Amino acid sequence: MAVSEQGLLERNKETMTLNMGPQHPSTHGVFRVILEMDGELVNTSEPEIGYLHTGIEKTSEAKRYSHVIPMTDRLDYLNPPGNNLAFCLTTEKLLEIDIPKRAQYIRVMMCELARIGSHLLWLGTHALDIGAMTVFLYAWREREMILDLNELISGVRMMTSFIRVGGVAQDAQPEWLKGVRDFVDYLPDKVDEYERLLTNNPIWMDRTQGVGVISREEAINYSLSGPCLRASGANWDFRKKRPYSSYEEFRFDIPVYRNGDVFDRYKVRIDEIRQSREIIVQALKNLPEGPYKAEDSKVSLPPRETLKTSMEALIHHFKLSAEGFKVPRGEAYVPVEGPRGEVGFYIVSDGSVIPYRVKLRAPSYMAIPGMCKMMEGCFIADVVAVIGSVDIVMGEVDR
Amino acid sequence: MIDSVIDFLAPYTFLIVGAVKAVIIAIGLLSSVPLLVWLERRLMGRFQVRLGPNRVGPFGLGQPFADSLKLLFKESIVQNSADKFLFYLAPAVVVFTAIVTFSLIPFGKPFEIFDQKIGMWVANVNVGILFVFAISSMGIYGIVLAGLSSNNKYSLMGGLRSSAQMISYELTLGLAALGVIMITGSLNLQEIVDAQKTVPNILLQPLAFVLFYIAGVAETNRAPFDLPEAEQELVAGFHTEYSGMKFAMFFMGEYINMITMSALITLLFLGGWHSYIIPVPDLLFIGPLLVFSVKVFILLCILIWLRSTFPRIRYDRLMTFGWKILVPLAMLNLMVTSVFIVIF
Numbered sequence: 001m002a003v004s005e006q007g008l009l010e011r012n013k014e015t016m017t018l019n020m021g022p023q024h025p026s027t028h029g030v031f032r033v034i035l036e037m038d039g040e041l042v043n044t045s046e047p048e049i050g051y052l053h054t055g056i057e058k059t060s061e062a063k064r065y066s067h068v069i070p071m072t073d074r075l076d077y078l079n080p081p082g083n084n085l086a087f088c089l090t091t092e093k094l095l096e097i098d099i100p101k102r103a104q105y106i107r108v109m110m111c112e113l114a115r116i117g118s119h120l121l122w123l124g125t126h127a128l129d130i131g132a133m134t135v136f137l138y139a140w141r142e143r144e145m146i147l148d149l150n151e152l153i154s155g156v157r158m159m160t161s162f163i164r165v166g167g168v169a170q171d172a173q174p175e176w177l178k179g180v181r182d183f184v185d186y187l188p189d190k191v192d193e194y195e196r197l198l199t200n201n202p203i204w205m206d207r208t209q210g211v212g213v214i215s216r217e218e219a220i221n222y223s224l225s226g227p228c229l230r231a232s233g234a235n236w237d238f239r240k241k242r243p244y245s246s247y248e249e250f251r252f253d254i255p256v257y258r259n260g261d262v263f264d265r266y267k268v269r270i271d272e273i274r275q276s277r278e279i280i281v282q283a284l285k286n287l288p289e290g291p292y293k294a295e296d297s298k299v300s301l302p303p304r305e306t307l308k309t310s311m312e313a314l315i316h317h318f319k320l321s322a323e324g325f326k327v328p329r330g331e332a333y334v335p336v337e338g339p340r341g342e343v344g345f346y347i348v349s350d351g352s353v354i355p356y357r358v359k360l361r362a363p364s365y366m367a368i369p370g371m372c373k374m375m376e377g378c379f380i381a382d383v384v385a386v387i388g389s390v391d392i393v394m395g396e397v398d399r
Numbered sequence: 400m401i402d403s404v405i406d407f408l409a410p411y412t413f414l415i416v417g418a419v420k421a422v423i424i425a426i427g428l429l430s431s432v433p434l435l436v437w438l439e440r441r442l443m444g445r446f447q448v449r450l451g452p453n454r455v456g457p458f459g460l461g462q463p464f465a466d467s468l469k470l471l472f473k474e475s476i477v478q479n480s481a482d483k484f485l486f487y488l489a490p491a492v493v494v495f496t497a498i499v500t501f502s503l504i505p506f507g508k509p510f511e512i513f514d515q516k517i518g519m520w521v522a523n524v525n526v527g528i529l530f531v532f533a534i535s536s537m538g539i540y541g542i543v544l545a546g547l548s549s550n551n552k553y554s555l556m557g558g559l560r561s562s563a564q565m566i567s568y569e570l571t572l573g574l575a576a577l578g579v580i581m582i583t584g585s586l587n588l589q590e591i592v593d594a595q596k597t598v599p600n601i602l603l604q605p606l607a608f609v610l611f612y613i614a615g616v617a618e619t620n621r622a623p624f625d626l627p628e629a630e631q632e633l634v635a636g637f638h639t640e641y642s643g644m645k646f647a648m649f650f651m652g653e654y655i656n657m658i659t660m661s662a663l664i665t666l667l668f669l670g671g672w673h674s675y676i677i678p679v680p681d682l683l684f685i686g687p688l689l690v691f692s693v694k695v696f697i698l699l700c701i702l703i704w705l706r707s708t709f710p711r712i713r714y715d716r717l718m719t720f721g722w723k724i725l726v727p728l729a730m731l732n733l734m735v736t737s738v739f740i741v742i743f
Contacts, residue, residue: 131711137447
């Protein structure tokens, strides 16, 4: 009797399947998740990706190294310099060339500006998902300045492609440096303003604290990286642990929080905005003089003015433009710390001017299983908060 | 000839006056909705460091009219799986109840013209406030039916949420209003206002005012309690499947409810058309109407301000907040009020 009653209960326990996305206002692009709902509670969630497939990885196998760089911009479109840097560092490792200090510092500044921009966009959209409309527009006001700075230095607002193999595309102009200085002076007040609107707001705390919790062990097991990992209490940041591009010369802290909920992920990112600002301030102060790209003419174009006087420069210019540079046979992987976590390109070279295989380690892609774990047992309103807090960019998930 | 017509019509004057008033008020109400939409968009723009609509007409005043014209000409899509009758009925219910509720709101002192005493309302019902609550809670039917008939899971959840929310917050609304009714001793809205000639009720019933305001925001489905249409979770909640004019009707209903709720708060707590510190001359009906409108306007601005400041409360927290905090507080307020009435 008891058994049959149990069976009856099981059968009566109806759940509802709810399809969220790919066209949904809060799935950040074209992410789709199929939720099995018990009332307003989520039982299980099943992610579905592939709606933004671009084929960038495959296309890279038919393009010269320098031509892959603009495509990397389009992977994580909120962090173009970070992607450029990851690709260039790996290529440079295969080429075994040294990068001048000035170029490294400009790269650091570009990457940290992109990190601030990415976090601002995340903050705005995440707050909007939870219903705080005004923060969205405040954050975009500051992000606009970063885009203007990008335009000033590279001519493009988002897809800068500014970091090249061997250095950067151009030297940092005094106007740009002044613009960056003005921006870092302006930023702290505004970050305080966001915090005033959100951090101690009871509704915000209610919506974010204790929601979408993932423990340190689980976070590591699910291969989370970046702010999601640091919010769970793991102190892991490639800028500190395996410094690249002279990050060892900067003094900055890695914000780490313990609870692993949506609120801590928010706090980590807010603190990272401040720390990135510190890095930029130091980079501006200590920016060394010197060349902005490697003086190895096999890889980077010779200076324009030498073309008319030097035969060799002309030959290099022609060869580089028409054929590209050959990369020695081998394979390499150099991870960098992007706004969303570990970004790295695994490149296999067969010794030609075209990479044999390019594989991206995309933090958003790696975060999706962990994100679905966080969703279980949440309310449907929390699903939106969790998706927002993990900060996925579909461009690098489907590549 | 004319005399005989006038004699014939004389007993029906109240009908004619009533009809004219109803038409004027309905038109005034419906045309204030676009203005409110404009006000909201402009104010939100200022709050959010942007301009808001400023292209159509002076100060962008033509924008809401352009928008409603667009909605009027939009194709009205009804999906095959919808329950057609209920699907069409739902928006009508929402707008109908919203307009009928407003007909009970007095917004000025009665004045005399051509030997006729004319009240600034469509209907002066003795149990006015009860009637307002009764009719406005019928608006829930519109929302629930919309959620149910759309045959869409997001709509259904929006409809369910809103019925739960509105029923729970109506309790607080009623309990908070009860304090005012007790000190006035009348359910008639006009008498409640008259009783506040010297002191507005907000000073006598501050807690009830706060409770009523919060519950009123929830009752009108405005942020931070806009769960039924939480666009980030439920796409657009109960009106996800609606388009064109039917969607505009939901929109209209929401904004009329905003006006009604602000008017009700003005009547119950802010002394209606009485002005306190600054003396305002009557000038037939213009003075009191102006005072009343200014108060309603300020309350509407606060509603918009709330929307641009707060994140949205989660569904379960909303219910907890309603049942565990607001209702006990309202009860407490009621008890304290009755003790005071008995003692003094």
